Amino acid sequence: MARVFSGIQPSGEMHIGNWLGAIRNYVALQDGNACLYCVVDQHAVTGAYDVGSLADRTREMAISLLAAGVDPARAVLFVQSHVPQHATLAWLLATIAPLGELERMTQYKDKAHRFESVPTGLLTYPVLMAADILLYRAEAVPVGEDQVQHLELARELARRWNATFAGGEAYLPEPQPILSPARRIMGLDGQAKMSKSLGNTIGVTESPEAIWQKLRPAMTDPARKLKTDPGTPEICNIYALHRHFSPEATVVEVAMKCRSAAWGCIDCKKVLSANMAEGLAPIRERTLALRAAPETVRQVLGDGAAVARRLASETLAEVSGRMGFLPEGA
Numbered sequence: 001m002a003r004v005f006s007g008i009q010p011s012g013e014m015h016i017g018n019w020l021g022a023i024r025n026y027v028a029l030q031d032g033n034a035c036l037y038c039v040v041d042q043h044a045v046t047g048a049y050d051v052g053s054l055a056d057r058t059r060e061m062a063i064s065l066l067a068a069g070v071d072p073a074r075a076v077l078f079v080q081s082h083v084p085q086h087a088t089l090a091w092l093l094a095t096i097a098p099l100g101e102l103e104r105m106t107q108y109k110d111k112a113h114r115f116e117s118v119p120t121g122l123l124t125y126p127v128l129m130a131a132d133i134l135l136y137r138a139e140a141v142p143v144g145e146d147q148v149q150h151l152e153l154a155r156e157l158a159r160r161w162n163a164t165f166a167g168g169e170a171y172l173p174e175p176q177p178i179l180s181p182a183r184r185i186m187g188l189d190g191q192a193k194m195s196k197s198l199g200n201t202i203g204v205t206e207s208p209e210a211i212w213q214k215l216r217p218a219m220t221d222p223a224r225k226l227k228t229d230p231g232t233p234e235i236c237n238i239y240a241l242h243r244h245f246s247p248e249a250t251v252v253e254v255a256m257k258c259r260s261a262a263w264g265c266i267d268c269k270k271v272l273s274a275n276m277a278e279g280l281a282p283i284r285e286r287t288l289a290l291r292a293a294p295e296t297v298r299q300v301l302g303d304g305a306a307v308a309r310r311l312a313s314e315t316l317a318e319v320s321g322r323m324g325f326l327p328e329g330a
């Protein structure tokens with residue numbers, strides 16, 4: 001049984017890109033592993049953000065995780081800021097984190113140019129991510145491809161800390177990546193990865209009508225200008241979504257009718273819309289039920305944070321001891 005940790009940003013309601021790309025994997029990993037899943041609200045404040053909605057977005061992401069099948073009886077679900085040891089370990093790791101490597105991180109370089117004065121938190125974001133993982137001595141981390149570089153830094157920091165303070169003993173395990181089977185879910189614009197900030201998403205709790213309204217104008221194979229123009233399903237994001245939401249026989253039919261121009265893109269999208277609405281219905285129903293039961297959610301997050309704090313305290317006591325800090329009361 002491996003100890004698995006993963007964090008997800010509090011972007012509010014989960015969208016199908018989150019669900020297909022990460023959360024279904026979270027749910028599957030609960031079988032046979034000791035899983036900790038964390039809504040990483042402290043990662044969400046490294047740039048300008050909406051202060052007024054942060055708490056709601058955090059709660060809503062926790063609800064989405066529960067609705068999608070994260071089971072508090074089998075996994076620890078909690079909010080990062082409820083466990084102060086994350087920030088403490090991040091500071092300790094920052095003391096051994098090489099500045100040059102942080103400056104070379106692709107995500108840092110992508111985002112830093114947007115700021116006139118770059119916040120230090122943007123630079124040290126991967127150190128906090130390393131602390132999230134190493135605090136629980138996690139052995140495996142489900143990540144998207146865009147986080148692999150950050151995970152490599154966590155591995156590097158574990159090696160450095162072990163070499164410097166643990167005499168080479170692997171007290172902090174080097175976490176291994178678990179890449180999701182559905183690696184990259186494109187947005188409805190067909191141009192970029194599905195992302196709330198790009199406005200190209202479908203939320204997992206959208207009504208059948210709302211799903212249709214979003215799918216109807218979605219990008220398809222540009223070669224299909226007329227209904228009589230044959231298409232190439234492999235380059236169409238609608239086809240990619242059929243593969244996630246439609247039965248195999250339908251996927252075969254979609255490809256055949258696309259290639260032969262036997263139907264138009266609107267016909268194709270109608271079938272996808274119905275299948276998507278049906279596939280998401282259980283998550284939608286559970287989400288609505290959980291929104292109506294705030295005490296249940298509070299309890300789950302409270303219990304999760306208590307377990308996480310206990311595990312985190314054990315690691316931090318060991319780390320602090322090996323780094324020579326005076327224990328409280330000694």
Ligand code: SF4
Pocket residue numbers: 220221224231232233236237238239254257258259263264265266268269
């Ligand atoms: S028929 Fe379907 S798969 Fe083919 S281009 Fe149109 S939407 Fe895409």
